[in-house]
Amino acid sequence: DTEVTQTPKHLVMGMTNKKSLKCEQHMGHRAMYWYKQKAKKPPELMFVYSYEKLSINESVPSRFSPECPNSSLLNLHLHALQPEDSALYLCASSQDRTSGSNEQYFGPGTRLTVT
Amino acid sequence: AQKITQTQPGMFVQEKEAVTLDCTYDTSDPSYGLFWYKQPSSGEMIFLIYQGSYDQQNATEGRYSLNFQKARKSANLVISASQLGDSAMYFCAMREHNAGGTSYGKLTFGQGTILTVHP
Numbered sequence: 001d002t003e004v005t006q007t008p009k010h011l012v013m014g015m016t017n018k019k020s021l022k023c024e025q026h027m028g029h030r031a032m033y034w035y036k037q038k039a040k041k042p043p044e045l046m047f048v049y050s051y052e053k054l055s056i057n058e059s060v061p062s063r064f065s066p067e068c069p070n071s072s073l074l075n076l077h078l079h080a081l082q083p084e085d086s087a088l089y090l091c092a093s094s095q096d097r098t099s100g101s102n103e104q105y106f107g108p109g110t111r112l113t114v115t
Numbered sequence: 116a117q118k119i120t121q122t123q124p125g126m127f128v129q130e131k132e133a134v135t136l137d138c139t140y141d142t143s144d145p146s147y148g149l150f151w152y153k154q155p156s157s158g159e160m161i162f163l164i165y166q167g168s169y170d171q172q173n174a175t176e177g178r179y180s181l182n183f184q185k186a187r188k189s190a191n192l193v194i195s196a197s198q199l200g201d202s203a204m205y206f207c208a209m210r211e212h213n214a215g216g217t218s219y220g221k222l223t224f225g226q227g228t229i230l231t232v233h234p
Contacts, residue, residue, distance in 0.1 A: 040227070040229075041226070041227075042206055042224035042225065042226060042227055043160070043206075043224060045221060045222070056221065088158050090158075090160060092160070102210070103150060103162045103165055104162070104222060106152075106159060106160035106161070106162075107159070108157065108158055108159040109158040109159060111158070
């Protein structure tokens, strides 16, 4: 089963709201990723968790706060976002960060609109 | 410098024909992996095929094959017998196995090619 699930599918939030995106995988993967993707552009890496520890933060503004409560779950907490943060947010997982082919499996994404 | 270059913003192909999507890459790391992903309009990124830099044979997965030319640093995706459901954005990506620091394990994506399959 190569499934990564993400909730919600769509989210509309105001600039003063606090919301969270959730991602779950049950493939026993030990690396999990958050990407942001604008329309017709490639995904941009935001964060990488490896063995439940944050290992990469690509200089993401602090209004995005990741959390990895356990090896299957990854959250992205959102607060005081700007309209330019509207995008598709993709979660991915892989066996770990580095070994072998280590393909990343992506979830369906959350389409976020900030009003 | 761009590490992954996809020079075709859009491609068109007739149903049942074969199509090649171009990808060139730039790295000095002798050990790396190359990936192709498909992204339909629904948004999900679907892993298609992987080629390791030390693999002797070109990778194949069903109707997908990767034309790996190491000396030219190219990793073109060939889709045989195109289907209407193949219409999507296609991304080529690379992972350098010896990249240090914050690049460790990171996937670098190209800009993508939109493929449209005509009936």
